[in-house]
Amino acid sequence: MRTVVCAEPGHMTLEQRDSPSCGAEEALLRIRRIGVCGTDIHAYGGNQPYFSYPRVLGHELAGEIVEVGSEGDPDLVGKRAYVIPYLHCGECRACRHGRTNCCQRMQVIGVHRDGGMCDTWRCPSII
Numbered sequence: 001m002r003t004v005v006c007a008e009p010g011h012m013t014l015e016q017r018d019s020p021s022c023g024a025e026e027a028l029l030r031i032r033r034i035g036v037c038g039t040d041i042h043a044y045g046g047n048q049p050y051f052s053y054p055r056v057l058g059h060e061l062a063g064e065i066v067e068v069g070s071e072g073d074p075d076l077v078g079k080r081a082y083v084i085p086y087l088h089c090g091e092c093r094a095c096r097h098g099r100t101n102c103c104q105r106m107q108v109i110g111v112h113r114d115g116g117m118c119d120t121w122r123c124p125s126i127i
């Protein structure tokens, strides 16, 4: 599949990568729309804190669910979906108190882990 990679500040590449497989609690999303915001601009410019390269950008994502894992609802296949790009650990003090937006190990898709500038993206969970 096509994947856009920010290889280093100021340099984007188009790569061919293997399509992702779908884990039990995951879904595959065919990306249809991507927003580009200041985070992406700063990452490209090399002045985004806590950023490492190479990285697949893209955290404002919408698309179509094309596969769900064995723990997912098969009726979701074919539905449109958007992505909440913040991943919380579920174990830290903030998470245990229901304040997942304050997670001590928060990860942002397209920042701390590869994002959705690709044909098909593996979504870690479905709400």
Ligand SMILES: [Zn+2]
Pocket (backbone or CB within 6 Å): 036, 037, 038, 039, 059, 060
């Ligand atoms: Zn953004």
Ligand SMILES: [Zn+2]
Pocket (backbone or CB within 6 Å): 088, 089, 090, 091, 092, 093, 094, 095, 102, 103, 104, 105, 106
């Ligand atoms: Zn947490």
